[in-house]
Amino acid sequence: MNKNLKNSILIIVGLILLNTINQSFYERFDLTADNRYTLSKTTENILSKVDDILFVTVYLEGDFPSEFKRLQAETRQYLEELATTNSNIKINFETPDNQREDLIKRGMLPSQLTVEEEGKLSEAIIFPWAEVTYGKKSTIASLLPNAIVASQDEQLQKAIENLEYSFSNAINSVTQNRQKSVAVITGNGELQDIYQYSFLSEVAKKYKLAKFTLDSVAANPQQTLQDLMSLDLAIIAKPTERFTEKEKLTLDQYIANGGKTLWMLDNVQADQDSLFNSGKMLAYPRDLNLTDLLFSYGIRINTTLIKDLYAAQIPLATGKVGNQTQFKNLDWFYHPLVGGNPNHPITKNVSPVRLQFANQIDTLTNNIKKTPLLLSSTLTKKIGTPGFIELQSIADEVTEEEYADGNQLFAVLLEGNFKSAYKDRVKPFETPLFKEHATKNKMVIISDGDIGKNQILKKQPFDLNRDKWTNQQFGNKDFLLNTVDYLLDDAGLIQLRNKTLQIRTLDKQKAFKERTFWQFLNVALPLLLLFAFGFVFNYLRKRKYC
Template sequence: MLKKTAVQICVVALLLVVVNWGLSDYYLRFDVTKDKRYTLSDTTKETLENVNSPLYIDVLLQGDFPNQFKKLQYELQQLLEQYENENDNIIFSFTNPLEGEENPDEVVNYLTSLGMLPTNIPVSENGKKSVTQIFPWAVANYGQKTVRVPLLINNLGSDGEENINKSVQQLEYNLTDAITKLTLENKKKIAIFKGNGELKDKYMSDYLLNLKDYYRLGLFNLDSLKDQPNQILKNLQQFDAAIIAKPTEAFTDVEKQIIDQYIMYGGKTLWCIDKVAVDLDSLQNETQSTVAFPRQLNLDDLLFKYGVRINYNLIEDLISTPITVQGPNGNMPLEWLFSPITMSPENHPINKNINVVKLEFANQIDTLENGIKKTVLLESSPQSRVVGAPIEIHLNEFSGNLQPEKFTNGSQIAGVLLEGSFTSVYKNRVKPVELPNNLNESADNKMIIISDGDVINYSYANKKPLTNGIDPWTQQIYGNKDFLINCMNYLLDDTGLINIRGKEIKLAFLNHEKIEEDEISIKLINIGVPIVLLIIFGVLFVFLRKRKYSK
């Protein structure tokens, strides 16, 4: 009997080994989570199909850190395992860049120079508080190309758990976005408008450099062929989208018609427009004052027809960032309500999980009823008001006692997405020139209008470059870059990559306040209840045993 049992155990064990070996090459996981956390999007799967050679992902998020970051690390590892299962060419590893280094400061400086800024995490152990430094980044390498992958969102106004939750939501997007940059071959083309006093290249250099990961860029001057509007339109139509960044000179009627027909034929546009002429530089004089006056760009009827009106006024917001002025002891901050920092309403993949966006001398936008779908992407805080132009502006006008009761105009729109079939501004009107195949209506199209030309100038403050993009007074890296890249990705995205940003994931965190309030009862339940159950079980076991064997 004993021999037979031993044989059966050996047979079962052998079968288990064979089955385990046979299934070792197969990856099977059932996603029963409500938010489908462990289900890759179709866009990600299609992107991974384009990886034809080894793609290495080195994750720097390794080490001894709080549980919140361990959750982020765990979710990232789970996601990378799914990527690896979809394509064997995905190879990943976790490493601590500071472990075993004799000169960790040199490593920190090197990584920082590459744009991978560290995060300082407060740690409390045995009653002692300290700070540990981690690098929440990954580096993806594919052939000769390298892309940095941010893993941590650190938005202003969100606590640690909220930021970790948002970071987990964005992991799939960030990884798939990086792989897209590495494998993208056929890039769409974007025209950067010049010729009407637009923003200088150096002030939008960071944005343009980041766009080059996705698209081909080219400068485009509307008056390059003054007597050949047909050829200008034909040349412009070779571009899939156009960026019009802070023009300061009025567009001619012919130029406006060319833009209008470009839109009618499906061209996407990102407008960054200042309707009031004023600049911080103009305050650098003896009186420390200037006059802000309306800027005539000859675009009012065009934008009105598409469904918006940018007003000739300025937004003042109590939720704003200071500006830098020269004081007796060096640079000092000065309160400046013309620099609102807008919290994202997170009502669209474009503004999902991004940090506050900084504006400078932004104008109020009105949306008009015309059948076009309008989504507000940027708006000031409820503690805002608008002031009309022309208006005299003083450098120190906000340094006195502010009166919050005067800032009751509510949130003001500063950025809006328009989607639908646009009507030409020249429909039933005399046209400046005769263009072939002139269209009065467009097919479904998209455009984004932002009432601040300097929204692209996010890497400069007072015309001086920011170190690592960090505002010296708020210690924030504003979300302008992410927002603007998302804008263009949404306008030109045919693959659905931007929609991954809308994925909702909710992580369960411990309620530390409740734990502190109920600390004694929690300890009693977790320690006392098991002991009581063991005692009851022991007494019952002894009682039953005595009754059984006492007979």
């Protein structure tokens, strides 16, 4: 056997061996600086539960703005990573053109974009949604988060940052064996159902929702407490009547036994309807008999109202033209527009939240971890109660010196081992379920009962994120839904909302100005170099052989 034949056989054997190894081992490497395609442990745990075919249908296919083709590409690459991790995941991209009405009926509303290309502005409509189906369960995932951004580049970055959370959240929702339950507490003059519809209808898409009245506490408090403990989260939305000691102990022991709570409380009675009807109203403290309960958790809600120069608008009649009343939208400082904590997953990328006649929260020193969620601007003014509020004050001249009370706290997250308010106290009823401390529990307290109250338009509930008069957009619903998700999240899923990526985008103005240079560099120059090489090569060849 000659040397050449030996080498050929070795090469063939080596190729066969490499091919066998290649078929046996498969690995993807994330070489991005920010580990964009590396899945978190939370996502890996969720994917490990997918033991049957899971379909992901993405409606980002077709002709749409070039910058959002980046979102399409990033979505495709991310889903390919999911499918590589679990082969049960099947991906399909579809164009929404022939099914727009059906998508809208299923809650997938289109987004209208203003696009700048080659110095010209144009309008485009896309459906930035995906549908996840697992067995008989299905849910939708938004690929374009609702947030106030300075540019579409920033909107694109936030959308790409949110991909892992959106898909992991959707997959977790359809693969969960046990659906968690949410109780809407009634019996103390809380908001009626129609005023909570916009918020609670979204909660009901993901969790079991049930009304739970505390009226039965008076007759059988032990059974009421036991029934309440079967639910995972209790929402207390703007109670207006005093809580009895038995009702307070019931809520206290629900918390001590691990129940999560979301409190939306007004400590001041301020009726906006009477303000618009008569032009003025009396604002006065409301006694809910909750002060000692909240105090034991390290919180005090004051009875002062906060005016903020950064505020939402209300429509006011400013005169008539002919027989038509003219309205103008004016800033109403009793409706603060408050920002969220940018470093917490509940409030990251959430639009400013509108509050109405909100009170200030004080935090007290104890062993509970307190995380501010909603803060006013620095230009605030405290208004003591009782006192009259007049609509005509909207025309008063404003100076910054008057509004120098600084940032005010309106919503706070509490986490830790809560001490029972009835420890070392006489209890209004005895129960074998009594505990002196809760272990690793959490709750959110908001000092505005109207934060989750939607308006009514033509006897139908209006979107909580919009004002029906001024058409202003707010982040109320997103904030509350994120809060519910955080309180009920045992897998750490909500932490994925804190993911930060650095998306490198083009400077459009610079690219437009320099487009001729770059077109020449990328198209004409290679052809010229090729022509020059051919000419020189032929010239040298002729000199050598001719």
